[in-house]
Amino acid sequence: MSVPELRATIVAPEEQETEVPQRGFVGQNVPRKEDKRLVQGQGVFFDDVKRHGMGYIHFVRSPYAHAKIVSVDVSQALELDGVYGTLTGDEVAILTDPFFELSTPPGAHIQDYALAVGRVRFVGEPVAAVVAASRELARDASELVEVEYEPLEVVVDGERALEEDAPVLHEEAGSNVVWSGSFDWGDYDAALEEADRVVRIERLHFHRFSSTPLECSGALVEYNRGTGQWTMHCNHQMPGIGAIWMAPSLRVGLDKLRFVTQDIGGAFGNKICLHPYFVACCLLARKLNRAVQWTEWRTDQHQANAHGNERTFLDIEVPVRADGTMLGFSVRAIDDCGAFPRYEPLGAIIWAQVTPGCYRWRNIRVDFTQVCTNKSPVSPNRGYSRMQHLWLTERIVDIVAQQLELDPVEVRKRNYVRSDEMPYETPNGCIYDSGDYARCLDIALELIGYDSLEEKRKEAESRRKLLGVGIGSTLDSGTNNFGQSQLVNPELQFSGNNEVATVKLDIFGEIVVTLGTVPQGQGHETTAAQVVCDILGCTPDDVNVRPGHDTYWNSHAGFSGTYASQFAVTGLGAVKGATEKLAAEMKKLGSVVLGCTPDDLELAGGTVRMRENAEAALPFMALGAILNANNAGLPEDLDVTLNCRYVYRPQFEVPDLERKFGNLTLTYATQIHACVVEVDRETGAYEIVDYAAVDDCGNRIHPQIVEGQVHGATAQALGAATHETFPYDEDGNLLTPNFYDYHVPHAMDMPPLKNGFIESPSPFSPLGAKGMGEGGGAGIHATCAAIQDALAPLGQPVVYDSCNPYNRVWELMRDPAASASLVTVESRDGSRS
Amino acid sequence: MPELVRVAVTVNGRAYERAVEPRLLLVHLLRDELGLTGTHVGCDTSTCGACTVRLDGETVKSCTIFAFGADGREVQTIEGLARDGDLHPLQRAFHEEHGLQCGYCTPGMIMAATAILERLPEPTDDEIREGLEGNLCRCTGYQNIVAAVRAAARMEARA
Secondary structure, eight states: OOHHHHHHHOOOGGGOOOSSOTTSSTTSOOOOTTHHHHTTTOOOOGGGOOOTTOEEEEEEEOSSSSEEEEEEEOHHHHHSTTEEEEEEHHHHHHHOOOOOOOSOTTGGGOOOOSSOOSEEOSTTOEEEEEEESSHHHHHHHHHTOEEEEEEOOOOOOHHHHTSTTSOOSOTTTTSSEEEEEEEEESOHHHHHHHOSEEEEEEEEEEOOOOOOOSSOOEEEEEEETTTTEEEEEEOOSOHHHHHHHHHHHHTSOGGGEEEEESOOSOOTTTTSOOHHHHHHHHHHHHHHTSOEEEEOOHHHHHHHTOBOOEEEEEEEEEEEOTTSOBOEEEEEEEEEOOSOOTTTTTHHHHGGGGTTTTBOOOEEEEEEEEEOOSSOOBOOOTTTTHHHHHHHHHHHHHHHHHHTTOOHHHHHHHHBOOGGGOSEEOTTSOEEOOOOHHHHHHHHHHHTTGGGHHHHHHHHHHTTEEEEEEEEEEEEEEEEOGGGHHHHOTTOOOOSOOEEEEEEEOTTSOEEEEESOOOSSSOHHHHHHHHHHHHHTSOGGGEEEOOSEEGGGOOOOTTOSSOSSOIIIIIHHHHHHHHHHHHHHHHHHHHHHHTSOGGGEEEETTEEEESSOTTSEEEHHHHHHHHHHOOTTOOTTOOOOSEEEEEEOOOOOOOBTTTTBSOOEEEEEEEEEEEEEEEETTTOOEEEEEEEEEEEOBSOSSHHHHHHHHHHHHHHHHHHHHTOOOOBOTTSOBSOOSTTTSOOOOTTTSOOOEEEEOOOOOSSSTTSBOOOTTGGGHHHHHHHHHHHHHHGGGTOOOOOBSOOOHHHHHHHHHOHHHHHTTEEEEETTSOBO | OOOOEEEEEEETTEEEEEEEOTTOBHHHIIIIISOOTTSOOOOSSSOSOTTEEEETTEEEETTSSBGGGGTTOEEEOGGGSSBTTBOOHHHHHHHHTTOOSSOSSHHHHHHHHHHHHHHOSSOOHHHHHHHTTTOOOSSSTTHHHHHHHHHHHHHHHHO
16 A cells, blocks of 8 residues: 555544543553463473473584584484484484475575484584483483584685685575675665765674573474374464474474463564474474473573574765765675574565664665574574664764764754654655654653763763763564565565454353464463453453463464564454454344344443443353353344454555565554763773663553563663674684573663653554564664764774674774774765765 | 482472482472472573572572482472462562563562562662572563562561
8 A cells, every 4th residue: 555545544543433442451551460370480381391201302413513414323322221212314304394495596495404414504503312201311312322523614704605715504505695685765876966975884793692581492292193283382482484384394284283382481583493493393202102392401592593683784875965864875784694594584674674764764775695604593583683774774873973073863853754754655665654753762862861961971071981872763663564575585475464363252251362472471461351351341350361372272373473563463453353253242142132233232341231221231141151051042043153263464565576665564663762871981891871761652552561571672682782692703613602601681780771651553553552572672772872972082983883892892992993994974075084 | 220319308398208310400300300390490500590499598599409409408489489379579569560571580580589588678779689680581671670579578568
């Protein structure tokens, strides 16, 4: 749909007819339903599930980053008492087909199996698996598996991987390139002509890290020989896509894979690409005719599961007018996805949801190449792909402001998309639905006392500290149009999005809700109940939302899962639709019993009753009992089940593949963060001394949950900005394979956070809400900007990396010219600085 | 199979006796042998604190202790905090202040906080943060956890 068409579909708030009462439970901080079990240790996480006679899986993993597998000998392991069996790559190659690849060639030719076949490509890659009676024994036995390797040359750098003489990871692909493509929107050449200055940045680097959920990945897998079906008690966060990967590989139908989750100890995108491990588990459960459990070790999660995408930005060019108006930018991006693409190359397009960031930039040219290296594969990581790109847009703004001696606040306000332009169409056809970025920025600045900044600088200076302020502006684009996958591969048969819920009225009047989603702490049971009870005229306590996900509930669809900031739109959209269907059925049944029309009835106080006569009421229990257990005499044509399933489907078109143009996401939540740092003049050690996060996610269903998401996402961003990094040595060894070396924020590392909120309802979503869990990236941008601001008096060093531990800050201080030389400014009167 | 050792331990007031491998960790005794799965495992380096329990009143990370090390001693886990169906003030406060999201770190976090409040009935925010430094949370940014411990201290002061 075009913007005018979309505009025409928008109904002004005062004209909206809504089924949701204005003063209901939606919008209130109702007590979380999940908490009672979780605070008492009564949650059920996958590793809490055990079976009689089960076996424990331990993977034998590669100590080499790149090597040929000469031989694998499991005979000694099998001789150990208590060992149930093994699995090797040779067996996997016979029993399964490679997972399908999303990419066009060369990436399309990559062969990815559950275990390494013939060659290992990263340290920690599973080569074989051992199953034994205890986890300790399985670990012992894995030591007895003899693997002979022939080491190969290693490549750990994305740019090096592109060189002619670089070792090639996947010979069948013929190159380390997974995917490459160019994007050209607006008229970039004309923008260059029009510019008063052109700012050029040689290189910026967005580092590798991940959200490292505290619960590692895993599954207890049972195989039913009689039906040929597997049940996986697991923590996969996107079973719909997981099954689409696994079933063809295992050569079975989708329904042979039953995913069951209850509680999940955080996921953040890192539990989307578990299919290789799960296929190995399925093969072992079938081979050994025994329930098997794989529980990932922390070291394994760090080395071999899911990192966030690392991205290097080269030859950045920004045409600017003298007043600080930026006309766009061009960039060459090299994205390093590690040894296997898996969910990639979707990251090569997901960034395009936020092509111009928060800005009115109309002319943008991006040359994007994704490569394989001998490092852990990546997977979506909170803020997936947009975070890297938005870091670039924010670095552009702060570097341009620094070079042109402009105020970063003023430059932002000059370039921000304005609230009166909403809904705003970006140069590549995305529709920013609503928002007021400048107002969010004002609130953030007020929260950190921006007015008295100069006094604070002086006061800090008296303590030999350099004070700096930085702003991070982001958009959390939510509810994907999977049609964007066709922009990387036109052959892919994915588009749109969907989510499912069922709501039923049971025999004793209980309302039971099942979700297709797979929550990991986002409070879906609570917010779903809020939506249901407002429609049915009862309270959240009357609504039982089943925790977790089960394929057997039949309440899922192809895109079901919990990812990509969408529950408030897709999940609750499905809940709302199913509940409205149920409400209509309850009135229909009530009208038969009470001898009136459905329109004469309303739902209130846990009853269906006559609008004009509240005494004529049937409690929910009566409705449930009549239909389910006492239905003699009901009319033959009464089509009522009291068990309603609804598939929510946002309105999307397939993008224009020629122009690479179209709406890629439904909603855009806003985050504007402001960070104040104090840097020690001698050492480069710094502290975040004040921090404000302002969030606008439209109508908030549950403000406390929204605020909790903001806190958590911000903490992950501050961790990434300061310490969290996955660096490799030249041999491909990860240097931070555990929580000793990989320093995530502790309670003492986190500054108290100040929060502000505005609500710009989305005109496109069922409840005016927007997905909002992934906006924390603003914290990386804000911290980088604050450090650059603090160090400015020392010779204007440029923050060029997204991770700035103390040693890097010290280097920026020690040799400011080194980083400053990454940037040049060309004045269009011919001068260059 | 290695030789087994006998462990007699009282957990949440109930006596248990088991024959276990000498290398079995206390956390796995609790989880796998006794079925007390409220105590969690989040790392292999005793960094994350998800497995925090009280051992003879001391807070310990139960992944740092062999099961036989608890022989003849008393352990309290998250399952032993509520009394007669009433939540402990810390459990109530974590719920009310939204001090948990996924709930994976929560049992260890609450057990660590019980020790803070015993030592410091009116802790400052800094003291709370210091007391929880051995416990990692990836969901909350700690802000509401600190608020919850503060709120629990107020509840206990009133009680």
